[in-house]
Amino acid sequence: MNSSALSYTFSQRAQKLTGSAIREILKITVRPEIISFAGGLPAPKGFPTEAINRAYDRVLAQMGPVALQYGPTEGYAPLRAWVAEDLKRSGAHDISVDEVLIVSGSQQALDMLGKLFVDPGSKVLVEAPSYLGALQSFSLFEPTYVPAPTDEGGLIPEGLTDERVKDARFIYALPNFQNPTGLTLSLARRQALVERCAAVGLPIIEDDPYGDLRYAGEALPGLLGLGRAAGATVIRLGTFSKVLAPGLRLGYIAAPKDIISKLVQIKQATDLHTASITQMAVYEVVKDGFLGTHLPTVRELYKQQCTYMLDAMATHFPATATWTRPEGGMFIWVTLPAHIDSTELLARAIQKNVAFVPGAPFYTDEDAPKNTMRLSFVTVSEAKIREGVAVLGQLIKES
Amino acid sequence: MNSSALSYTFSQRAQKLTGSAIREILKITVRPEIISFAGGLPAPKGFPTEAINRAYDRVLAQMGPVALQYGPTEGYAPLRAWVAEDLKRSGAHDISVDEVLIVSGSQQALDMLGKLFVDPGSKVLVEAPSYLGALQSFSLFEPTYVPAPTDEGGLIPEGLTDERVKDARFIYALPNFQNPTGLTLSLARRQALVERCAAVGLPIIEDDPYGDLRYAGEALPGLLGLGRAAGATVIRLGTFSKVLAPGLRLGYIAAPKDIISKLVQIKQATDLHTASITQMAVYEVVKDGFLGTHLPTVRELYKQQCTYMLDAMATHFPATATWTRPEGGMFIWVTLPAHIDSTELLARAIQKNVAFVPGAPFYTDEDAPKNTMRLSFVTVSEAKIREGVAVLGQLIKES
Numbered sequence: 001m002n003s004s005a006l007s008y009t010f011s012q013r014a015q016k017l018t019g020s021a022i023r024e025i026l027k028i029t030v031r032p033e034i035i036s037f038a039g040g041l042p043a044p045k046g047f048p049t050e051a052i053n054r055a056y057d058r059v060l061a062q063m064g065p066v067a068l069q070y071g072p073t074e075g076y077a078p079l080r081a082w083v084a085e086d087l088k089r090s091g092a093h094d095i096s097v098d099e100v101l102i103v104s105g106s107q108q109a110l111d112m113l114g115k116l117f118v119d120p121g122s123k124v125l126v127e128a129p130s131y132l133g134a135l136q137s138f139s140l141f142e143p144t145y146v147p148a149p150t151d152e153g154g155l156i157p158e159g160l161t162d163e164r165v166k167d168a169r170f171i172y173a174l175p176n177f178q179n180p181t182g183l184t185l186s187l188a189r190r191q192a193l194v195e196r197c198a199a200v201g202l203p204i205i206e207d208d209p210y211g212d213l214r215y216a217g218e219a220l221p222g223l224l225g226l227g228r229a230a231g232a233t234v235i236r237l238g239t240f241s242k243v244l245a246p247g248l249r250l251g252y253i254a255a256p257k258d259i260i261s262k263l264v265q266i267k268q269a270t271d272l273h274t275a276s277i278t279q280m281a282v283y284e285v286v287k288d289g290f291l292g293t294h295l296p297t298v299r300e301l302y303k304q305q306c307t308y309m310l311d312a313m314a315t316h317f318p319a320t321a322t323w324t325r326p327e328g329g330m331f332i333w334v335t336l337p338a339h340i341d342s343t344e345l346l347a348r349a350i351q352k353n354v355a356f357v358p359g360a361p362f363y364t365d366e367d368a369p370k371n372t373m374r375l376s377f378v379t380v381s382e383a384k385i386r387e388g389v390a391v392l393g394q395l396i397k398e399s
Numbered sequence: 400m401n402s403s404a405l406s407y408t409f410s411q412r413a414q415k416l417t418g419s420a421i422r423e424i425l426k427i428t429v430r431p432e433i434i435s436f437a438g439g440l441p442a443p444k445g446f447p448t449e450a451i452n453r454a455y456d457r458v459l460a461q462m463g464p465v466a467l468q469y470g471p472t473e474g475y476a477p478l479r480a481w482v483a484e485d486l487k488r489s490g491a492h493d494i495s496v497d498e499v500l501i502v503s504g505s506q507q508a509l510d511m512l513g514k515l516f517v518d519p520g521s522k523v524l525v526e527a528p529s530y531l532g533a534l535q536s537f538s539l540f541e542p543t544y545v546p547a548p549t550d551e552g553g554l555i556p557e558g559l560t561d562e563r564v565k566d567a568r569f570i571y572a573l574p575n576f577q578n579p580t581g582l583t584l585s586l587a588r589r590q591a592l593v594e595r596c597a598a599v600g601l602p603i604i605e606d607d608p609y610g611d612l613r614y615a616g617e618a619l620p621g622l623l624g625l626g627r628a629a630g631a632t633v634i635r636l637g638t639f640s641k642v643l644a645p646g647l648r649l650g651y652i653a654a655p656k657d658i659i660s661k662l663v664q665i666k667q668a669t670d671l672h673t674a675s676i677t678q679m680a681v682y683e684v685v686k687d688g689f690l691g692t693h694l695p696t697v698r699e700l701y702k703q704q705c706t707y708m709l710d711a712m713a714t715h716f717p718a719t720a721t722w723t724r725p726e727g728g729m730f731i732w733v734t735l736p737a738h739i740d741s742t743e744l745l746a747r748a749i750q751k752n753v754a755f756v757p758g759a760p761f762y763t764d765e766d767a768p769k770n771t772m773r774l775s776f777v778t779v780s781e782a783k784i785r786e787g788v789a790v791l792g793q794l795i796k797e798s
Contacts, residue, residue, distance in 0.1 A: 007600030008632055009568060010661065011518045011540070017664045044464035052467065053459040057452065064448035068644035070440055104503055104648075108670040115539060119410045136668040140514060141410070169408060201406030233407055245467035247675035249503075262409065265416045269535040271507040271670075275677060276646035 013140050025346060029355040035388035037375040038355040046298040047245045055284035059277060067277040073268045075102025076279035082287060083252045091221030101260050104274045106209060106239040106251035110137035112266050113205060117169040118143045125171035127155050129362030131179045134172055145364035154183040157192035170203040175223055176211040177329025180362045180374040184327050187220050194223055198232035206236045212243050212295055214328035215303035224254060235259060240282055243291055248278055302378055308385045309377035316393030330378045336371040340399045348395055354388045412539050424745060428754040434787035436774040437754040445697040446644045454683035458676060466676040472667045474501025475678035481686060482651045490620030500659050503673045505608060505638040505650035509536035511665050512604060516568040517542045524570035526554050528761030530578045533571055544763035553582040556591035569602040574622055575610040576728025579761045579773040583726050586619050593622055597631035605635045609728035611642050611694055614702035616726040623653060634658060639681055642690055647677050701777055707784045708776035715792030729777045735770040739798045747794055753787045
């Protein structure tokens with residue numbers, strides 16, 4: 001833009017940021033002709049637009065000057081109290097308001113936890129594979145990732161050997177319908193995980209964006225409640241993105257008070273506080289039990305969409321491919337025959353107007369398997385799911 | 400909370416975070432009996448509550464599924480275009496949409512710029528004194544602050560000697576009605592500043608939250624426009640907090656494309672994007688020239704409040720105190736006789752139910768003057784301003 005464009009010096013972390021080739025490819029998936037299984041977008045059909053509109057009306061009419069003013073960094077007190085109470089549904093019965101901090105979406109929680117725990121080179125344990133957005137967030141603080149072993153049941157607690165956990169700052173885990181695999185950790189593994197982490201003093205970051213979207217199997221207690229009983233330090237992240245709407249950018253952290261206290265200082269430096277009006281409107285929506293009637297309709301929608309895709313995959317995918325059968329959430333994880341590189345498959349799929357996310361970027365180690373892919377099924381119509389899966393099946397068979 | 404409470408290790412930056420004694424004192428200023436000149440809160444009378452309510456209604460009725468969905472990290476395109484166009488008022492005529500990034504309040508911009516530019520030990524130039532929130536934000540990235548010399552005209556461009564600017568990552572400046580001093584940089588100094596920074600290749604972060612709140616004197620061109628003409632790199636931060644309402648948490652960054660491009664990657668890792676619904680509602684409010692009719696009423700309100708306080712200070716403060724006469728914004732900066740420590744003064748003022756912010760925390764050097772204080776006049780009634788200023792005047796005289 002001008003001659004001084006080369007005169008500034010970025011930080012080392014910023015210099016390490018590089019464009020993602022896959023992100024560039026996926027940019028074209030917004031074209032209407034593309035059948036995209038790539039996104040992590042919730043289904044807009046599930047957004048309670050009218051209830052949200054009424055809530056904004058009420059908040060602005062009754063509490064406008066508060067809703068439009070700066071607010072406390074900790075968050076809107078009634079919403080924090082609601083979250084503390086709501087956490088009982090996940091089996092955490094003793095959470096106080098002081099242990100809840102409201103954040104601008106749980107992605108922000110990841111950024112704040114990176115600031116709290118990670119020095120350059122700090123050891124951080126992540127499931128292999130793990131949520132890409134968390135890896136991006138933590139990476140700004142330059143950790144050394146240590147993959148925690150997983151199998152078809154998700155994270156393997158016995159894999160947290162003394163050597164692996166030594167000096168690690170935390171383990172980051174998604175116990176319900178994991179992103180990207182769709183896998184759910186069994187109760188036995190949850191119990192073993194919190195006991196192991198309590199024994200070795202390893203804090204657990206429990207990220208649970210999808211827990212309320214269970215449409216099969218039985219609800220399992222979250223790590224926060226199990227961890228407290230076992231003496232483990234658990235930091236739980238929750239979000240309103242999947243139970244209400246992501247465009248609100250609202251989530252929370254539940255953690256021991258001394259951790260919340262540090263996070264409040266970090267949050268103040270990061271963005272002062274989360275929008276007052278948004279917090280108050282969401283509280284208006286949820287305060288009288290709205291989710292109890294709303295969530296079943298969302299779950300039914302997601303279950304139906306998942307069924308469409310699993311049916312189509314059973315019809316069109318070759319027997320050499322295997323995939324997960326999620327009990328909730330938004331994602332199916334596919335393992336292709338070992339000779340197929342899913343990034344190359346994506347290039348061919350895009351030419352036929354179908355998109356997905358290759359699995360490799362969800363791993364932190366460079367020699368990760370290249371024959372995996374993540375399929376999201378929630379925003380695509382039944383007909384388009386069948387059409388897109390048929391295209392993918394044909395391409396896989398041709399590979 | 401449990402036996403593992405001591406088992407986790409915080410990052411070095413988090414270990415350095417300490418509670419602020421002054422912040423603890425100021426916590427009590429929310430009590431209704433306290434006359435607080437401490438806050439940086441805009442006057443709720445200036446919030447266009449009805450216009451904002453109508454905007455949310457329209458957005459949710461007409462574009463609900465988009466407003467409630469994830470959105471682009473760069474921000475809502477029509478709002479970015481509006482900002483680019485609006486920047487012409489500050490004298491920046493050639494800003495393209497690609498040079499504008501929407502953020503969750505300009506505090507977030509400071510966090511993102513810390514991530515972009517600051518490694519531990521990086522030299523960062525700040526006005527002495529400077530905005531406390533910026534210092535908190537940058538400090539998470541562990542810079543070495545170098546105070547830039549100021550006088551009663553604000554920042555002194557000639558003070559940016561070769562030695563001072565050598566290897567500095569940027570200079571952070573608030574040219575209009577600075578927080579905390581209320582001072583405005585003259586046109587001659589603006590011109591000298593951008594020329595000096597162009598010559599030595601020092602990027603300027605221009606933070607301008609109050610520029611639209613000018614109620615005296617003549618509007619001056621911003622550093623962004625002047626800097627581009629002079630070949631300097633200027634990163635301009637703006638916010639809707641003071642022209643609409645801070646509870647929305649909405650601001651923007653305008654900068655050269657290569658900087659915006661890095662900041663987009665950082666923003667994605669930080670919070671994915673700013674709330675879609677908020678961006679769309681604010682665009683609805685401002686798109687047809689609303690600020691042209693709204694801002695004069697806000698300016699008139701602030702001017703009146705400022706006059707109340709300056710009048711009261713002229714009446715009650717001793718001749719040994721001096722203070723700034725702002726042409727806009729929210730703050731007056733008082734220099735007390737050298738023997739008065741304003742932190743001790745605050746303790747006595749609080750006992751008489753009056754609060755302000757002592758000046759020392761706005762400085763980065765520990766041997767900063769202790770005899771300064773910041774007074775905010777915008778949210779207190781005329782009668783309470785007179786009452787509070789009388790109390791302060793009496794305490795100063797007794798010191």
